[in-house]
Amino acid sequence: MSVITQEQPTQAGERGAIVNDFAINVATVNGSGSQSSNGVLIRSLFKMGIPVTGKNLFPSNIQGLPTWYIIRLSKDGYLARRETTEVQICMNGRTVAEDMAQVAPGGVVLYDDTLPIAARRKDVTYYPMPVKALVKEANLPAKLRDYVANMVYVGVTSWLLGIPLAQIEDALSWVFQGKEKAVALNLDMVKRAYDWAEGNLTKEDPFRVEPMTGFNEGKILVDGNTAAGLGALFNGVQLVAWYPITPSTSVVETMIKHGPKLRTDPETGKATYGIIQAEDELAAIGMVVGAGWAGARAMTATSGPGISLMAEIAGLAYFAEVPSVIWDVQRMGPSTGLPTRTSQGDILSAYYLSHGDTRHVVLFPSTPKECFEFAGTAFDLAERLQTLVFVLSDLDLGMNMHISDPFEYPEKPMDRGKVLSVEDLEKMGASWGRYKDVDGDGIPYRTLPGTKHPLAAYFTRGTGHNEYAQYSERPDDWERNLQRLHRKFETARTLVPEPILHEEADAQIGIISLGTNDPAVQEARDRLAEAGVASSYLRLRALPINGAVREFMARYDKVFVVENNADGQLCQILQTEEPTLASKLISVSKCDGLPLSARWITESIQAHLD
Amino acid sequence: MSNAKKPAVKRPVVPRAPKVNILGLEKSAYKGGPSTLCKGCGHDSISQRITNVAWELGLDQTQVIKMSGIGCSSKTPAYFLGWSHAFNSVHGRMPAITTGAIVANRSLKVIGISGDGDTASIGVGQFKHAMRRNVPMVYIVENNGVYGLTKGQFSATADEGQVLKYHGVNHLPPLDICIEAIVANATFVARSFAGDPKQVEALLKAALSHHGIAVLDIISPCVSFNNHETSTKSYAYGKSHEMPLHQLDFIPPFEDIEIEEYEDELEVEMHDGSILVLKKLAEDHDPTDRYKALETLEKARAEHKFITGLIYIDESRQDLTDLLHLVDTPLSQLPEEKLRPSRQALEELVATF
Numbered sequence: 001m002s003v004i005t006q007e008q009p010t011q012a013g014e015r016g017a018i019v020n021d022f023a024i025n026v027a028t029v030n031g032s033g034s035q036s037s038n039g040v041l042i043r044s045l046f047k048m049g050i051p052v053t054g055k056n057l058f059p060s061n062i063q064g065l066p067t068w069y070i071i072r073l074s075k076d077g078y079l080a081r082r083e084t085t086e087v088q089i090c091m092n093g094r095t096v097a098e099d100m101a102q103v104a105p106g107g108v109v110l111y112d113d114t115l116p117i118a119a120r121r122k123d124v125t126y127y128p129m130p131v132k133a134l135v136k137e138a139n140l141p142a143k144l145r146d147y148v149a150n151m152v153y154v155g156v157t158s159w160l161l162g163i164p165l166a167q168i169e170d171a172l173s174w175v176f177q178g179k180e181k182a183v184a185l186n187l188d189m190v191k192r193a194y195d196w197a198e199g200n201l202t203k204e205d206p207f208r209v210e211p212m213t214g215f216n217e218g219k220i221l222v223d224g225n226t227a228a229g230l231g232a233l234f235n236g237v238q239l240v241a242w243y244p245i246t247p248s249t250s251v252v253e254t255m256i257k258h259g260p261k262l263r264t265d266p267e268t269g270k271a272t273y274g275i276i277q278a279e280d281e282l283a284a285i286g287m288v289v290g291a292g293w294a295g296a297r298a299m300t301a302t303s304g305p306g307i308s309l310m311a312e313i314a315g316l317a318y319f320a321e322v323p324s325v326i327w328d329v330q331r332m333g334p335s336t337g338l339p340t341r342t343s344q345g346d347i348l349s350a351y352y353l354s355h356g357d358t359r360h361v362v363l364f365p366s367t368p369k370e371c372f373e374f375a376g377t378a379f380d381l382a383e384r385l386q387t388l389v390f391v392l393s394d395l396d397l398g399m400n401m402h403i404s405d406p407f408e409y410p411e412k413p414m415d416r417g418k419v420l421s422v423e424d425l426e427k428m429g430a431s432w433g434r435y436k437d438v439d440g441d442g443i444p445y446r447t448l449p450g451t452k453h454p455l456a457a458y459f460t461r462g463t464g465h466n467e468y469a470q471y472s473e474r475p476d477d478w479e480r481n482l483q484r485l486h487r488k489f490e491t492a493r494t495l496v497p498e499p500i501l502h503e504e505a506d507a508q509i510g511i512i513s514l515g516t517n518d519p520a521v522q523e524a525r526d527r528l529a530e531a532g533v534a535s536s537y538l539r540l541r542a543l544p545i546n547g548a549v550r551e552f553m554a555r556y557d558k559v560f561v562v563e564n565n566a567d568g569q570l571c572q573i574l575q576t577e578e579p580t581l582a583s584k585l586i587s588v589s590k591c592d593g594l595p596l597s598a599r600w601i602t603e604s605i606q607a608h609l610d
Numbered sequence: 611m612s613n614a615k616k617p618a619v620k621r622p623v624v625p626r627a628p629k630v631n632i633l634g635l636e637k638s639a640y641k642g643g644p645s646t647l648c649k650g651c652g653h654d655s656i657s658q659r660i661t662n663v664a665w666e667l668g669l670d671q672t673q674v675i676k677m678s679g680i681g682c683s684s685k686t687p688a689y690f691l692g693w694s695h696a697f698n699s700v701h702g703r704m705p706a707i708t709t710g711a712i713v714a715n716r717s718l719k720v721i722g723i724s725g726d727g728d729t730a731s732i733g734v735g736q737f738k739h740a741m742r743r744n745v746p747m748v749y750i751v752e753n754n755g756v757y758g759l760t761k762g763q764f765s766a767t768a769d770e771g772q773v774l775k776y777h778g779v780n781h782l783p784p785l786d787i788c789i790e791a792i793v794a795n796a797t798f799v800a801r802s803f804a805g806d807p808k809q810v811e812a813l814l815k816a817a818l819s820h821h822g823i824a825v826l827d828i829i830s831p832c833v834s835f836n837n838h839e840t841s842t843k844s845y846a847y848g849k850s851h852e853m854p855l856h857q858l859d860f861i862p863p864f865e866d867i868e869i870e871e872y873e874d875e876l877e878v879e880m881h882d883g884s885i886l887v888l889k890k891l892a893e894d895h896d897p898t899d900r901y902k903a904l905e906t907l908e909k910a911r912a913e914h915k916f917i918t919g920l921i922y923i924d925e926s927r928q929d930l931t932d933l934l935h936l937v938d939t940p941l942s943q944l945p946e947e948k949l950r951p952s953r954q955a956l957e958e959l960v961a962t963f
Contacts, residue, residue, distance in 0.1 A: 238713075279736070286700075289699075290699075290708055406960045414950070456672060459696045
């Protein structure tokens with residue numbers, strides 16, 4: 001092999017080195033094993049101490065369609081999606097022209113040398129990768145060739161950017177979970193590619209990586225669905241009923257993987273939880289509500305289309321007052337097309353789900369650590385409030401890798417709510433009423449089936465019950481019940497996680513956002529500040545809102561509500577909840593299947609400022 | 611009363627000991643609230659059968675849950691076993707809600723009540739999957755071939771050729787609940803007639819002792835909406851009475867139809883003179899033979915007869931809670947220390963991320 005001559009880039013040599021501050025976009029074919037290669041790259045960079053984030057843009061397909069993995073390195077710790085690509089890796093012939101065209105001026109293209117290159121740009125440095133030849137030399141079993149081929153770009157990229165091979169080896173061991181044979185096989189391919197690059201390419205671009213400190217120490221790199229599944233297992237989940245749906249599937253698969261080790265009773269060797277793959281989402285939520293009624297911590301994981309199927313039983317859980325948890329990893333819906341693209345489009349439907357006069361507690365985690373924590377919070381709130389609780393994650397949080405603080409071991413005991421024992425019933429006698437508001441907080445006392453007392457039983461219905469759970473169609477009985485449910489919702493306001501406030505004394509505007517928009521909003525605030533606009537920021541972590549949110553809205557003349565959906569759904573809810581402040585709110589919403597970027601948020605806000 | 615004829619010496623009055631069961635409870639302790647169904651409804655006799663059997667067996671009602679979906683049948687759990695928790699849930703979803711409840715507390719005994727609309731139409735998917743999972747429960751279908759609560763539409767078990775006032779003739783073949791159950795791998799399948807107290811009670815007892823799902827398809831005539839002579843599930847009223855039967859706001863007071871013991875076949879004459887043919891399973895019927903059970907059902911269906919008795923049983927399959935390998939203690943009663951893994955376990959996991 002010989003050095004491949006190429007046109008000289010116009011800018012690369014003229015600038016200084018660009019260290020730990022650019023984005024790598026890996027374009028591959030779905031199902032080609034690129035997930036492992038990309039995992040190795042991001043893990044290596046994370047372990048070098050570089051703030052890094054990875055966004056997997058993948059099709060709804062098992063094999064064959066194009067996939068992109070975008071790794072952003074940011075020495076300043078910005079972890080939102082970057083809108084530009086500086087280093088483009090081209091492994092997919094079908095998208096190569098488009099991929100090469102979108103590289104930022106001064107950027108780099110690494111390409112499989114068998115791909116057709118239509119037009120070379122003068123402002124880009126090109127590096128060929130003899131993928132086929134290197135794989136052939138490695139003399140691999142035929143069935144493994146295609147999978148291992150992606151390690152070629154790992155090797156060439158490592159040489160190009162300066163990722164130490166020892167770091168790659170550690171990352172391989174992590175990705176392949178210590179399986180020696182797989183690690184050795186893949187490492188061999190990486191080394192061959194690295195050596196080839198070293199011997200045949202000349203570095204002519206400014207991009208490189210350097211180990212750094214001050215950001216990743218004590219942090220973990222993990223996806224939100226893994227965090228959610230583990231959070232449920234550490235917070236006493238007893239029944240998981242689910243129907244597979246992208247992008248929520250890995251929440252339950254985490255529990256299937258870790259449950260046997262974490263939740264087998266050491267004395268009997270038997271399980272302290274059950275997982276049932278239901279026939280559909282209607283059955284999944286039915287099982288959750290049945291288990292919640294009978295006294296178990298029960299949850300399902302789903303996404304928007306599943307939520308719509310669960311609507312009727314969501315209402316049943318609300319009116320029959322049954323603890324239950326829905327973990328919703330939001331995506332585009334309905335049906336096929338964009339199920340693998342992120343969205344925050346379920347906010348309105350989750351908050352009001354069912355057939356009228358229902359409002360549900362909704363939690364918005366923004367990091368894997370919060371996913372872990374909110375699994376416990378959701379169960380505690382569901383059992384305390386005897387109601388359905390939603391957790392709204394999204395595809396970006398759930399399926400992409402994020403740098404996060406480590407999960408915190410739950411210190412507080414589980415809140416199992418107002419459940420009466422046989423002794424309690426002895427004391428209360430016939431005065432107990434299932435739907436009676438004894439404490440003035442709207443939350444009644446319940447008994448669990450199997451409580452050995454003749455007074456324990458009650459008859460559960462959706463509607464049409466009086467305080468003693470007796471059948472009643474009296475208007476005053478039902479109206480009183482609805483009033484109590486409202487009181488209960490007021491109690492919920494005081495129990496849900498408080499918003500996180502970032503306030504600036506001289507702030508001219510307020511920003512409200514939620515979930516995975518957080519890194520983009522934080523970065524946008526820095527950009528706005530550079531442009532002379534100081535802002536305060538409230539990250540909402542739950543609905544219903546409480547006083548802190550109202551006060552924040554009242555403090556600023558303009559409050560921008562930033563969210564990843566088309567209709568500005570959170571903005572609508574805030575306007576409904578606080579009608580006197582509604583005119584202050586400006587919706588900044590976007591839905592294109594991608595996580596929000598700081599640039600878009602900055603420009604959208606600036607457009608409203610004079 | 612005439613005191614003169616009484617003996618002069620007073621004998622001590624020994625109060626007659628109330629009849630109690632093994633738990634020392636009178637039958638009245640097993641009652642529910644008063645029924646709000648139409649007088650003479652087959653469903654009420656089924657409720658009575660459940661009350662009798664529970665009392666006779668000495669069931670601890672606090673360990674029983676009564677589960678139902680929506681419809682006339684699903685209202686009936688309010689009318690028996692007043693000390694048991696009940697969940698009148700949503701239409702067609704009783705199986706899933708029960709599945710969750712039994713996983714939460716595997717020591718509970720489940721009496722599930724459904725109807726032909728609840729089971730064979732909106733809930734047919736959940737019905738089948740409950741069989742497939744062998745959810746430990748008694749699953750009673752109070753089958754009258756008609757939607758009562760919405761005032762008379764065909765259900766999926768309505769007879770072919772049956773006529774309803776507003777819906778005309780049913781041209782679709784009925785779905786046979788017992789056949790569907792066996793095909794879906796149910797482990798106990800029986801059929802009876804609401805008016806046959808002896809058989810219903812015998813089958814209920816057997817179902818309650820079954821390990822797994824026990825389906826009881828009980829033909830239960832509707833007095834109000836399926837009383838036409840073209841229905842095989844009718845109590846229908848006689849033309850000779852010349853009463854305005856199809857007028858929806860007038861429900862005449864019917865007597866319960868109760869049949870005597872019979873061998874082989876019995877023709878039950880309905881109020882309108884139409885005939886329901888019950889056919890007992892042959893003495894040599896082997897309920898463990900799945901193919902035979904299906905053949906018998908298909909044959910009877912072709913002859914427009916209802917096979918009654920225990921049609922199929924398979925005691926070899928594990929139930930859902932066995933398959934989930936759950937701890938013996940009900941999950942709902944596990945203390946927190948059994949539900950929260952150790953701090954060390956979390957630290958070890960976090961170290962891998």
